[in-house]
Amino acid sequence: MLYKGQWDRAGLDYQALKNQWHVVARADEVSAERPKAVTLLGEELVLWRDGAGQIHAWKDYCGHRGAKLSLGCVKKGEIECPYHGWRFDAGGQCTRVPAHPDQATPSSARLIFRHHAAERYGLIWVSLDAPVRPLPVFPEWEDASFRKVFAGPYRYRGNALRSVENFLDASHFPFVHANLNGNPDAPEPLKDYQVFKDDRGLRTSEISVFQPYGDHRGIPVDARYTYSVFNPTTAYFVKKTGETERFCTFLNATPVDEAECVIWLIVAINFGAELTEEKILYRQDMVFEQDRLIVESQRPARLPLDLQQEMHVRSDRLGIEYRRWIRELGQIAAEGKTTQPEIETALS
Structure with a gap:
């Protein structure tokens, strides 16, 4: 039996995280x-x-x-x-x-x-151990045309990897974020997309969804997401909300223990100079509180790395590849390897 604060250190999820x-x-x-x-x-x-x-x-x-x-x-x-x-x-x-x-x-x-x-x-x-991957790159950090706002931290009584997978999942928008990121009465089918894997991590092709309250301006947008996962607990998206408007989010989920995490966000936007920080944080706080309730309800708390443990459909492709990647990183760490192959593969 695991006591509070402990983690099964033989598990591939722990092995994947200890040197990141x-x-x-x-x-x-x-x-x-x-x-x-x-x-x-x-x-x-x-x-x-x-x-x-x-x-x-x-x-x-x-x-x-x-x-x-x-x-x-x-x-x-x-x-x-x-x-x-x-x-x-x-x-x-x-x-x-x-x-x-x-x-x-x-x-x-x-x-x-x-x-x-x-x-x-x-x-x-x-x-905790010698890191096998570099510190993640936040592309907009040095770009003066983007306004950066820190949001959170949000404390979840839930698993960090579950929280990252939630962040990467566009199909929950109409239900968890009803009337913000989607319409629950007319949920939009997701078109197939690709996931690419290379030495930098995972990234997707563009995923398009209509959102009634698509960004901090509170306006409807045809949002176009591109997701990236730089490290197991670091994820990022670029969300196009207009011809030139970009809403980017850099997320980090601290694995406090196997059933508790802290979410740290940096939001970068290149629009809405009139927006107050309070209005920007209002939307972020609302969305991540809605996510918290779902992540805390998930069982088992730890993200299943065996794909047979849960059901999957095509729109789960990024989550599936994220789980496979975590399992691979865990196996590499468990075997004591320090290098990983530099490849780029389109996963379908």
């Missing part, structure tokens, strides 16, 4: 003085900044007596334990034991657990 980048916090949540506690894949971590402002992610544990470092502070660019005031530098070396200031500090090499951490797009990313 995951968003765990907003960058502005970690100050120079105070560490921050987060949980990733059931592991309690502490985020902190050294004297140069570099972000670090360690197991939230002091090797002296097991206290949580996140309850401490950062002094002179070193993290200090709240229990006995021991300090550790960015390399994990103990530098100060206040009870014995003249004694050589003990070795901490085997008792300080450091993970991989990076900062990009105003977010903090962590990989």
